[in-house]
Amino acid sequence: MVSHRENNTQRIAALDAQAEALRLRPGMGIAEARAMHPSIDVVEADPEADRRLLESLADWCDRYTPLVALDGDNGLFLDITGCAHLFGGEKALLADLMARFFHQGFDVRAGLASTPGAAWAAARFAAGHIIAAGGERNFLARLPLSALRIDARTKTGLESVGLRTVGAIMDGPRAPLVRRFGAELIERLDQALGRLEEAISPRLPVAPLSVERHFADPLSLLDDIERLIGLLAATLKVDLERREEGARALELLLFRVDGAVSRITVGASRPIREPTLVRRLFHERLATLGETMDAGFGFDLVRLSALSTAAFDARQADLAGEIDDDGEEFAIFADRVTARLGEAAMLEPATAESHLPERAAPALPYAREEARRSMAGPARAAAPAGRRPAERPVRLFRQPEPIDVPATEVPDGPPLHFRWRRALHRVARAEGPERIAPEWWREEADAPTRDYYRIEDADGRRYWLYRQGLYNAQAAAPRWFLHGVFA
């Protein structure tokens, strides 16, 4: 039995068949239930965990159709349009789904109909029922009003005037119903009967292309999976070639026998379709996942989908039979590194119009090919000709490191010595200041300015440090930071 807190009392949120037989009802107070049956086992409700479970079930349902939507907190919609024949018809699909869920230990009710509304009703009021197209009317007519997905107030309102089944309002005059109970009632009715189109909103975008393979005998070895990726990619290549496209992002879905689904995604900096390449990218990804991925009893369905595709420009070999490489090798290398170590593993400096050093050249994840090309050209030409750029350190700390400055020569001058990482450095020479004002269009108006100094300490190390704020100008005392080191 699961309890939840409602209006400051613990109430029963859900209960199993055995508890139901003890004449306990959802909504009953826990204290009351315990008074009736002191031996009941009560578990606190965990909506988060329920949600996660539902999400993972939705993931698993991807094996039947890519269009899976969550319905409230206890249901799933599967749009199996065009998918049923893959499983031997609607009936076989439903049986397969029920059997698999049963073996996973779930008590599932499923209904199949041509409209989401009718399927919803079928799942709740006639589990396992398949409603043929056009049969919604007869089916719904017998059901109580709760089968229409309407709120409790409308339902009690209708019941109070004696309308207890869907059939009772189905053919009734519509205008008075709308006037009294709102448009939602009629909308729900129309949706269930198929007079109004209702779209379910899938959780995940549908991949433009995917190939999959089912196994009677589950796979569990990484080598087998990698080999399989090569095979699937070869199939995918045919489709990609027909569309004259290459894949920019690929996803591998591994459906474990016990219902867990692993999604492994790799990106490519330029469109790819060669199976060997796809396999290499996944090889790097799997190499890092190797320890963390739990194959359990194996995977019985493996699907490879191209999440995003782009036009693939096939290059022709020249007369000597050599294809101009054009950075291809490098792109693959970058892809492999990012596949293995994550997006942030390859960084490249960008150039931005900013005076603040950390904003002027942020290290961004390695841009895809086009972005890099478009950036490289104009950004370099934009530098003012004839003017020497300011001296900047060769290494810049990600976060300016606060340093302790006990004394400066003059209030707004460079420090005499400073303590950085607990070591005292005596300043031998200093150059500066170079004042960099805050960007008022980003920060608040009275943000402190920075006065940068080039400092050489007694041992010859050169640092770039700055004072944030001015003495006697603001309430807060200025603080010193070390921002970079020179060669």
Add this chain to the structure above:
Amino acid sequence: MATSAVARGVVFALRQKIAKIEGTLPELLASPSDNRPPAGVLVRRNGIASARDVFLPTGVEGLDEALGGGLPKAALTEIHGTETRNAGAAAGLALCLVSRMLKERSRPQDLLLWVGTAEIFREAGLPYAPGLDRFFGIPAASLLFAEAPKPADVLWIAEEAARIEEIAAIVVELRGNPRNVDLTATRRLHRRAQDSGRPVFLLRQSAEPEPTAAPVRLVAAPAPASLRHTLAGPLSGSIGPPAISVEIGKSRTALPGKFILEWNPDARTLEERRHSPEDRVAVVSASRGRADPQAAAGTVVAFRPAAEPAPGGQPPREQHPAHRRPRRTG
């Protein structure tokens, strides 16, 4: 006499054999007799190569000589920094060498890949593109960084990158002495560099010297910079171009050496600083108020002028209050 000639011939043959076994031996092999190869020709495993392809000259005569011609180009070179806070100096030395190499190649599509652990980038900062552009002439477009959590991943990236044609040089940066960066790991990197013909620099910050497969190990330390040169001479109290103290830790010739190198950011050359760093403070104050007297052409003959006009209508030298005060040095 004859026996010694025979002995020399045998020794030469043996040395040549060893050279062939060892692969790139950056050592000039002098033949004993008249069939000696022309100067600058080296014996390599796959034949004869010119010194230009084999060496990356630093441009500093003493250092090149001590290294036997320069740094080997297709090889792993270790650069050690004694402390993490000296990371600027060690990075500077690697950048000097890379910058010289890129200048020589002068191909715009060349890339410099800087691979490091997340630890070293956090402790010593990420290379900063505007600084690299300003001091070493390496544009931001040809820079690429790779960051990995573990040294093993860093080595993997470096090994993979060594095969890529576009990457002209690789700088691998590690901190301390990780267990898996040993003789085997350095040998793998060295082999990759040899196969690709492009250098790999292994920057090891605050690491103890260990056995390494790299033919050369340099120890970089910071050195006080010289003064800025202005039209009016050195500017007192200023901080000039980068200066790095370099010590040879290991080389094929096994010659010791310690050099204070100065990088010229404009010419992109390394120079050795001869004068001691104590000279950096001007002993005599720069002249003020008037230009330095021009050096006279021809022979200067003592000839007293009739009347010396005070430049700019200033009072005579004896009456100027500045000259009455006791003079201080410095």
